Amino acid sequence: MKELYLTDCYLKEFDATVESVKDDKFVILDQTAFYPKSGGQPNDTGKLVSEDGTEFPVIFVGKFGGDISHEVSNPGLKTGDKVKGIIDWDIRYRFMQYHTACHILSAIIHNETGAMITGNQLGEDKTRVDFNLEDFDREQIASYESKVNEIIDRNIPVSIDIMPREEAFSIPSVVKLKDAFPPEIEEIRIISIPDVDVQACGGTHIANTGDIPHISIIKAENKGKNNRRVYFKFADE
Incomplete structure (x- = not known):
């Protein structure tokens, strides 16, 4: 299966052929x-439209054993059917904005404190970043907000590159993730925000930091020993 979002995050519609259907609702396309759903980013929703115009709403998308399965709420699709896929764009675009903002905030946290980012979860209304840090300075965390917004205002282009494994692991910010990639993975997808962050990532991202609304840090939590969590949302909401 070709994963079109890996190279073009802005693709809203696409044509495909149904390769298999399980239980009349789990559809695999070519x-x-x-x-x-993966890496802290929720799955896209939308619809598949058959050649006769019948719509099959896509309510969940997951990756299982290397295949991406689209769960549809209406039965009727068959192997060999030609369909047009249409993404719920407003929701996808929001996740793209949040995901790139998450990379910026995570880079600032790491650069300021040396903390390792241990997780994140994107949402439609807010997003969280988890990191490993012993000392919890709420004033320092509050200062991250203006630093993220300053980077947003610099209108920095965000690039996506697929690199050979060894080339990717020559990048200092990526090599620490080496153990997360099994040896059979020969190419690594790299998201670059020049002078801010270079990171291996499989998610969808905005093309320019200027397309992200300013953020507002709304909560900072102590989740236990060396486990900290920060929530942020877009400031204009």
Whole structure:
């Protein structure tokens, strides 16, 4: 299966052929722009439209055993059917904005404190970043907000590159993730925000930091020993 979102995050519609259907609702296509739930980013929703115009709403997308499965709420699709996939763009775009903002905030936290980012979860209304830090300075965390917004205002282009494994692991910010990639993975997808962050990532991202609304840090939590969590949302909401 060709994962179209890996190279073009802005693809809203695509044509595909149904390769298999299980239980009349789990559909595998030969290619897809639907992002499957993974890496803290929720799955895309939308619809598949058959050649006769019948619509099959896509309510969940997941990756299982290397295949991306689209769960549809209406039965009727068959192997060999030609369909047009249409992404719920407003929701996808919001996740793209939040995901790139998450990379910026995570880079600032790491650069300021040396903390390792241990997780994140994107949402439609807010997003969280988890990091490993012993001392919890709420004033320092509050200062991250203005630093993220300053980077947003610099209108920095965000690039996506697929690199050979060894080339990717020559990048200092990526090599620490080496153990997360099994040896059979020969190419690594790299998200670059020049002078801010270079990171291996499979998610969808905005093309320019200037397309992200200013953020507002709304909560900072102590989740236990060396486990800290920060929530942020877009400031204009």
